[in-house]
Amino acid sequence: MALAFILSPLLVIGAGALLLMLAEAFGPKHNRAAGLALGCTIVFGAGFAFSVGAWLYGVDDVADRALVAPWLVIDHFSLFFDGLLCLGGAIAALLAGGYLREHEMERGEFYSLLLFSTVGAMMVASAGDALIVFLGLETMSLGAYALTAFRRTSPRSAEGALKYFLLGSFAAAMLLYGFALLYGATGHTDLAGIGEAVRAGGPQQTMIIIALVLVLTGLVFKVSAVPFHMWAPDAYEGAPTPATTYMAAVVKAGAFAMLLRVMLTCFTEKGLMSWSAGWPPVLAWIAVLTMTVANLVAGQQESVKRMLAYSSVAHAGYLLVGVVATVHSVPEATSSVLFYLLTYTVSTAGAFGALILCGRKGAEAVTYEDLAGIGRRHPPAALAFSLFLVSLAGIPPTAGFFGKWFVFRAAMDSGFYLLTIVAFVNSVIGAYYYLRVLVFMYMREPAAGAPVATPMKSGYVAAALILSAVLVLILGIVPSQSLDVAIKAASIFGPPGG
Template sequence: MITDRITSFLGVAPLLLLVAVGLSIMLIDAFSKDRSGLALTTAMSLFAAAAISGAIAVRGDLVAPAQITRYLAVDQLGLFFDVVICAGAGLSALLAGGYLKEHGLERGEFYVLLIFTAFGAMVLARAVDLLSIFLGLETMSLGAYALVAYRRTSARAVEGAVKYFLLGSFAAAILLFGSALLYGATGHTDLAGIRDAVGSGAADPVLTILALVMILVSLAFKVGAVPFHMWVPDSYEGAVTPVTTFMSVAVKAAAFAVLVRVLAGAFGDEVSMDLFTGWTPVIVILAVVTMAWGNLAALAQSSVKRMLAYSSVAHAGYVLVGLAATYELGPTAVSAVLYYVAAYTVSNVLAFGSLVLMGSKGKEAVSYEDLAGAGRRHPAAAAPFVVGVLSLLGMPPTAGFFGKYYVFSAAVQAGMTWLAVLGVLASAVGAYYYLKVIVYLFMREPAEDAPIAVPMRSYYVAAALLLSGYYVLRMGVTPGRYLDFAISAATTFLG
C-alpha cells in the first residue's frame, strides 16, 4: 500500500528534511553573498524537525512501528532524542546567528556543518546496528571536528580541534575494534541479535567481555566521562561558544542515546548488567570519578567557559548515576536519564547563551572577572544567566532540580543510596562555582582599567535565551508531560 510507504517514510522525515536543508544551504551559499537568513533558516528547520519528531511520538499511529531499515529505529527513544538534539542544535544555531555576526565570523559552511552534524547525531541516536552506530558516530564526529576548528585563525581553536580529532579517531578505532569482536563473538551486527546471543550464553565470553569493554570505553569517551574526558576542556574552550553549546548538548545527547541503546539494549540481559560482575559496577565507578573530578576541577577554573566545560563533565557523571540504576529499576532509571539529558540541554543552552550575550565585538566575556558587576549594569542580560546556573546547580523550581531529583531518587530506589549521597555532595561542590557566577555578576566590581565586556544586542540570542529559559522553568514547574515522554520512551525501548 502506498500509504504504508508514506507513513513509514514519515518516520525518517526529520532526517530527510535536514539533509535537504543542508544541501540547499550549500547550494545557495555558493551563489549568494547574503547570509542574513541562514541562522534563522537553520534554526527553523531544526525546530521543524523537532516538531515532526514530537508529533510522531505523540501520534504513535502515524508511523509503522517497525523500523524502516534494519539499521535505524523509529521508536519513542529515537524520537525523544530527535527532539532533544534538534532543539539543542536549533538553539545553538540561534546563538550562532548572533555571535558569528557580532564577531564577523559568519560564513555559510557553519550552518551546513551544524545541520549535518545534527543529522549524524540523530542517526547515531536511532542506530540499532553496529554499522549504523559507527556511521552515525563518524558523521557526527567529523562535523564536530570541523566545527571546533571553525575559527581557523585562532590557535586555540585549531589546537582543540586537532586534539579532539586525534583522540576521537583513537576512540573510534577502539569502537570499531570492539564492534568487530562483538560480531565475532555473536555472529550478529544488529543489537537485537547481539542481545539474544549474549543473553542465551551462546556468545564466546572472552570476546564478549573484550567487546563490551572497548565499546563502553569509546562511548564513555564520547560522553566525556572521566578519565576519558581529556579532550573536553581543550576543545570546548577552543571552539566558538555556540559550537561549545552545540557540542555539550546535541553531541553529548547522541552519545548518551547510543550508550543507553548498547548497554541497556544489547547488553541488557541480567548477567551482562549484574551489579557486581556486569557493566553496572563499571558505570558506577565512572559516575563517581566523573562527578568528583568534574566538579573539583571546575572549582579551580578562572574561565567561566572552561568551568562550564568541566561542569558538563560533571553532569555526565550525574547521568551515569541514573544509568547505573538501570540494573535494578529498568525503565524508571532510563527515563530519569532521558529527563536529565533534556533538562541539561535547555539549562546548558541558557548558561552558555548568557555567556555569549554578556560579550560583544572586541571583548568577549570569558572569565569570571569579565562578568564582574555586569549584573548591576545590565540586570536584564544577567537574569537568564542566573536562571541558567541555578538550573545547572539543581535549584528548584528549574529543570535541573527535577533532573537531579529523578536521577538521585532512581539511585536510592535501586539500593545505591551511597551513590546518591555522593552525587548530592558533588552537587554541593558544584554550588560553589555556579554561585560564584552570581557573586561576580552582582557583588563584585571590575578591576580598575580592565576592559569591560558590554552585552551584545541580538534578537537571535535573545530568542534562544527566552526559549531555553522558558523550558528551564517549565520543566522545573510542571515536569509531568516531559517526564511522561521520557517514561514512554524508556518503557517502549525496554519493552
C-alpha cells in the same frame, strides 16, 4: 508514504542541510549569513515539529518500519531524541546567528555542519545496527571536529580541534574494534541479534567481555567521562561558543542515546549486568570519578567558559548515575536519564548563550573578573545567566532541580545509596562555582581601569535565551508532562515496573 513520515525528522534535517548549502552558494549576497541562521533555525524547528508529529501519530503500528529494520529502529526513544537534538540544534543555530556576526566569522558552512552533524546524532539515536551506530557517530563527530576548528585564526581553536580529532578517532577505533569482536563472537551486527546471542551465552563469553570493555571505552569517551575527558575542556574552550553549546548539548545527548541503546540492547545478560562481575560497577566508578574530579577542577578555573566545560563533564557524571541505576529498573532509570538530558540541554545551552550575550568582539567575557558588576551594567544578560546557572546547580524552581531529583530517586530506588550520596555531595560542591559567577555579577564591581566585558545586542541570541529560559521554567514548575514523555520514550526497554 508512512515510511517517509516516520523518517521525516531525519529526512527534513538532511534535506534542509542540502538546501542551506544551495542557498549559501547561490542566494542573494546581501545579508546572506543572517538569513542562513534563520533558515537553519527553521529547519531545526521543522525537524522538531515532525518529531512531535510522528510521536503523536504513533509509530508502533506502522508496518513500513520493517523496511528500514534492522538498520534503523524508529520508536518513541528515537523520536524523543530526534526532538531533543533538534531543540539543542535550534538554540545553537540561534546563538550562532548572533555570535558569528559579532565576531566576524560568518560563513555558511557553520550551519550546514550543524545540520549534518545532527543528522549523525539522529542516526545514532535510532540505530538498530552496529554499522549505523558507527556511521552516525562518525558523521556527528566529524561535524563537531570541524566546528571546533571553525575559528581559523585562533591557535586555541586549532589545538582543541586537533586533540578532539585525534582522541576521538582513537575512541571511535576502539568502539569499532569492540563491534568487530562482538560480530566475531555472536555472528550478528544488529544490536538486537547481538543482545540475543549474548543472553544465550556460549563458549564466546571471554570474547564478549573483551568486546564489552572496548565498546564501553569508546562510548564513555564520547560522553566525556573521567578518565576520558582530557579533550573536553580544550575543545570546549577553543571552539566558537555556539559550537561549544552544540557539543555540550547535542553531541552529548547523541552520545548518551548511543550509550543507552547499545548497553540496554546488547548487554542485558544477567552475568554482564550483575553487581559483582558486570559493567554497572565499572560505570559506577567512572560516574563517581567523573563527578568528583570535574567538580573539583571546575571550582579552580578562572575562565568561565572552561568552568562551564568542566561542569558539562560533571553533568555527564550525574547522567551516568542514572545509567547505572538501569540495572534494577530499566524504564524508570532510563526515563530519569532522558528527562535529565532535556533539562541539561536547555540549561547548558542557555548558560553558554548568556555568556555569549555578555561579551562583544574585543571585549569578551572570559574570566570571572570580566563579569564583575554586569548585573548593574546589563541586567537582562545577568538575569538570564543567573537563571541558567541556578538550573545547572539544581536549585528549585528550575529545570535542573527536577532533573537531579528524578535521577537521584531512580538511583535510590535501585538501592545505590552510597552512589546517590556521592552525587548529592557533588552537586553541593558544584553549587559553589555556579554561585560564584552570581557573586561576581551582582556583588563585585570591576577594579578601576580593568577591562570589562561589554554586552552585545542581538535578536538571535535574545530569542535563544528566551526560548531556553521559558523551557527551564516550564520544566522546573510543571515537569509532569515532559516526564510522561520521557517515561513513554523509555518504555521501549520494557514495561514500567519491570
